[in-house]
Amino acid sequence: MKALVLNENRTLSLTDRPTPEPDAPTDVVVRVVQTGICGTDRSVLVGKFPAVPGVVMGHEAVGTVHSVGTAVTRHRPGDRVIVNPTLYCGQCPTCLAGHWDFCENKAGTEVGLDLDGAFAEYIRLPERFLHPVPTGMDLDRAVVVEPLACALNNIEAGRLQAGETAVVVGGGPVGVVCALAARHYGARVLLVEPDPYRQKLCREVLEASDGGRVTVHAPEDGALAERGDVVVDTVGSLLEQALAYAATRGRVVVMGYNSNASATVRPLEILQRGLHIIGAGDYNSMLFPKAIELARWLPLERLVTHRFPLEDHEAAFAALAAGSGTSYSALKVVLVPER
Numbered sequence: 197m198k199a200l201v202l203n204e205n206r207t208l209s210l211t212d213r214p215t216p217e218p219d220a221p222t223d224v225v226v227r228v229v230q231t232g233i234c235g236t237d238r239s240v241l242v243g244k245f246p247a248v249p250g251v252v253m254g255h256e257a258v259g260t261v262h263s264v265g266t267a268v269t270r271h272r273p274g275d276r277v278i279v280n281p282t283l284y285c286g287q288c289p290t291c292l293a294g295h296w297d298f299c300e301n302k303a304g305t306e307v308g309l310d311l312d313g314a315f316a317e318y319i320r321l322p323e324r325f326l327h328p329v330p331t332g333m334d335l336d337r338a339v340v341v342e343p344l345a346c347a348l349n350n351i352e353a354g355r356l357q358a359g360e361t362a363v364v365v366g367g368g369p370v371g372v373v374c375a376l377a378a379r380h381y382g383a384r385v386l387l388v389e390p391d392p393y394r395q396k397l398c399r400e401v402l403e404a405s406d407g408g409r410v411t412v413h414a415p416e417d418g419a420l421a422e423r424g425d426v427v428v429d430t431v432g433s434l435l436e437q438a439l440a441y442a443a444t445r446g447r448v449v450v451m452g453y454n455s456n457a458s459a460t461v462r463p464l465e466i467l468q469r470g471l472h473i474i475g476a477g478d479y480n481s482m483l484f485p486k487a488i489e490l491a492r493w494l495p496l497e498r499l500v501t502h503r504f505p506l507e508d509h510e511a512a513f514a515a516l517a518a519g520s521g522t523s524y525s526a527l528k529v530v531l532v533p534e535r
């Protein structure tokens with residue numbers, strides 16, 4: 197099969213790999229229909245997040261079941277499935293305590309980072325990490341369920357309540373999904389994004405249908421006089437800015453992945469303003485079915501602005517400002533294996 201493999205120098209190459217077959221009795225091999233490019237994938241290529249050279253990247257995938265191991269009971273060939281790429285062992289003390297997202301045995305199980313992922317024609321996973329696509333749900337919506345699970349996890353960690361104000365920092369796909377989810381929770385939402393092209397896309401997706409409960413702002417915009425009861429930093433390097441957007445007693449959730457970021461906080465400000473700084477991981481896999489249910493009500497397919505075959509990966513990442521001299525010209529980009 198064709199697969200996009202990470203090189204030592206943080207580029208990708210389209211490579212021939214053996215097509216996977218069920219290995220363990222509970223394995224399922226999925227024929228990939230399409231895979232979203234995540235901000236984390238972009239971070240790997242631009243040097244802001246680690247991944248293991250030689251790995252097949254990609255984790256936001258939908259497809260159809262191709263073949264199943266002898267003990268698989270939940271899926272049959274031909275079923276449409278969504279990949280939950282947040283694997284857990286189920287047996288370490290943290291998993292046994294129910295905190296699957298902080299599994300202590302993650303090494304070698306991070307799909308698309310140190311375990312072969314879905315920028316490929318096929319992917320193999322244990323059956324419990326595959327979920328049926330609800331009848332009638334478009335695969336362009338289903339492919340955004342995994343980012344929605346991340347958004348849901350972080351919004352719930354911020355304990356967002358109906359009637360509160362949420363500030364979402366960053367207008368990439370995850371920012372937009374956070375804003376949609378926060379609105380669904382009954383919040384007023386302010387989204388902050390500096391890039392003019394992305395502001396425009398965010399407005400198209402968010403403001404069009406929604407009577408002013410979601411507004412899009414530039415960082416210097418005076419309208420942010422309204423502060424957030426919950427602030428979500430979807431960029432991962434903007435904690436100082438996020439704290440400044442927080443109301444008294446505000447909850448600030450760090451969400452974006454950036455291994456190079458550091459921040460200076462003033463402890464007295466945290467104390468005097470009663471601020472909470474929260475880290476919530478990616479998501480507990482127990483949340484994944486809830487994300488699928490919520491996806492029935494959110495127009496997630498509007499995020500998918502671009503689609504490229506695997507071999508055009510350079511153009512695909514360039515649309516996400518991951519090449520030198522490139523700027524954003526897309527929201528969610530999906531890669532499609534050509535057959």
Ligand SMILES: [Zn+2]
Nearest residue numbers: 234235236256
């Ligand atoms: Zn992702």
Ligand SMILES: [Zn+2]
Nearest residue numbers: 285288291299
């Ligand atoms: Zn574990």
